[in-house]
Amino acid sequence: MNTYDGLVNDYLRAVEEALAGVPANRRAELLADLSEHIAARRAELSPEQETEVEVRSILELLGDPEELAAEVMLDADPVAPPGPLWPAGALDDSGPPGSSGALGSSGSVGSSGALGRSGSPGALGPPGSSGSLGSSGFPGAPGPSRSSGSLGPSGPLGSGRPGSAGRSEPADALPPSAAPILIQPKKKSAAVIWVVVTIGAVASMCVVAVLLGVFLFAMSRDSSSGEDSPVPRQEVPAPTAAPTSSPS
């Protein structure tokens, strides 16, 4: 572990904490990008040049963690629930060739090897704890090529891409629509009540309509039966010719 890895890890940890409200895939994506950037910038420095001032300068140019989080939140989806973030390997796209480790293999930020505490998304383990920052800590955090935790063999950016130099990356390996749809319990019960009331109203209307139909049918039947029934014809007595007494 390089002398200044702690500075880098502290910075990445601060970014990760600032990104607490950001969906996990975006969080992992930015952390991987920042780690890659830091590793590349440190690789430009010779061992003599890599001083605390230089490393701090790299981090300062990257910007304030809160500012980065605000930028990510501009287009963030609703916050994903805690728990396993993506299927294993979903974040593989973030890693450079030859890397392997946390973000890719576990698919969960903060799980063992990524940020420290095993199995607790987003949790940060104490330095030196199992899987904590260091040789297998933040992607590329331990520094470029001069430490065992460089972006090469143990960098946790994703599964290895041996010989993949020059290979084109897909636009995004993380399905944006993969976030589960959450229904709040209150809204769910309200929706159920609404459905029940609607069904009840429709059923009532159906019953009323049927009864009305039966009633009208009966009425029409009554009236038509009245017309068809033979009316006893009253014999109209033929007018009897009144005896006319003609005066003769």
Next chain:
Amino acid sequence: MDAPGSLSTALRRGTLEFCVLALMEEDEQYGVELVRRLGAERTLTTSEGTLYPLLARLRRAGWVETTWRESPSGPPRRYYALTEHGRRALHHFRDEWSSFRDTVDRIVGTRAA
């Protein structure tokens, strides 16, 4: 009324991403170098790090694609290149921007004499 900082942010919004696309128009760009170049433009960005969420958005939109290349020294490098979709978006922006800029200049009175 918004603070001056908010105005800068609002002006950057919707334009910075096309500046990024324009830098890739001729040739693919090494990501770190691209970020360093844009990060130095204080009118456009506040810090280098804020460009990474933007680059991620462009990747998701399919406007840029990335390629890993081995580096002669240091870790592998990620290169960004414009896709055909991104190229069309950039052309569309140029058309819209010219009209938008002319209108604002005319109304606000910032048109060059």
